Amino acid sequence: MQLVDTHAHLYSRKFDPDRTGMVQRAIAAGVSRMYLPNIDAESIEGMLALEAEFPAHCFAMMGLHPCSVQPDTYETELALVEKWLGQRTWAGVGETGIDLYWDKTTLGIQQIAFARQCAWAKDLNLPIIIHSREANREAIEVVRQAQDGRLRGIFHCFSGTLEEAKEMIDLGFVLGVGGTLTYPKSELPAVLREIPLEHIVLETDAPYLPPVPHRGKRNESAFIRHTAEALSEAKVLPLAEIARTTTANALRMFGE
Ligand SMILES: [Zn+2]
Secondary structure, three states, rough: OOOEEEOOOOHHHHOOOOHHHHHHHHHHOEEEEEOOOOHHHEEEEEHHHHHHHHHOOOOEOEEHHHHHOOOOOOOHHHHHHHHHHHHHOOOOOEEEEEEEEOOOOOOOHHHHHHHHHHHHHHHHOEEEEEEEEHHHHHHHHHHHOOOOOOOOOEOOOOOOOOHHHHHHHHEEEEEEEEEHHHHOOOOOHHHHHHHHHHEEOOOOOOOOOOOOOOOOOOOHEEEHHHHHHHHHHHHHHOOOHHHHHHHHHHHHHHHH
């Protein structure tokens, strides 16, 4: 069984003690590809080092995370992202988006940074990876403004209503589904039941959001299997079909 982890911060310091072994465990568990979203200037070096260590399995993306959009530094950060985007090929642009959970005061500059990254994704014909936390309305609005038929991507760690999910899909996006699907009070299973599997990809967001039965611990890419199993239950489809279709969806999004 082959699975793709479309969103994992495997360069995180939390993996310093066993990073190589952790990626090898994931590969042994059938996770053929792991896509690494960038955070900001601080995360680039570690991300590129991991990609260099596992060039057939780990794929770097370039962008600026909404929580790293700060008034005094975001223009410098965006200039660095733009420079890197021009210097080599990437699997995608991100992660970008809007986060109103941690800080509402930066909404204006988060929207500016997000819109600019949408423009780059279109120009480079790359998928864009969207983080939307307590901000689905605002994030959908930025995408709607930017969408001219060229924008595609993933609403990562999707959380929202069926109506929001349908809006995202109508805008040409797929839903990234991670460990929160396994949480007892999650409303995700009911929403995803109504969404065709063609619009869903799997992710871990490691080291964050570990699925049951690993809650409270560090998440890693090998644990994506628990999320695949939860999706199999939610959609009443065989696990093999979940793996086959979500993997095909990811490869279609990122390119083979
Ligand atoms: Zn992330």
